Amino acid sequence: MTFITxxxxxxxxxxxxxxxxxxxELGLNENSVVLVxxxxxxxxxxxYKAIAG
Numbered sequence: 051m052t053f054i055t056x057x058x059x060x061x062x063x064x065x066x067x068x069x070x071x072x073x074x075e076l077g078l079n080e081n082s083v084v085l086v087x088x089x090x091x092x093x094x095x096x097x098y099k100a101i102a103g
Contacts, residue, residue: 057086060078060084060086063077063078090101
């Protein structure tokens with residue numbers, strides 16, 4: 051089983067033929083805009099505080 055982070059999944063869907071069906075199902079193409087929310091504060095609270103204040 052392969053685990054991919056959110057940004058990695060978007061990259062894989064756009065660039066890897068293995069994920070073409072998923073990309074097509076979501077309607078992603080070269081004109082798509084994808085907003086990704088990071089939840090890094092859950093795993094690295096010190097770095098999160100340094101970035102977010």
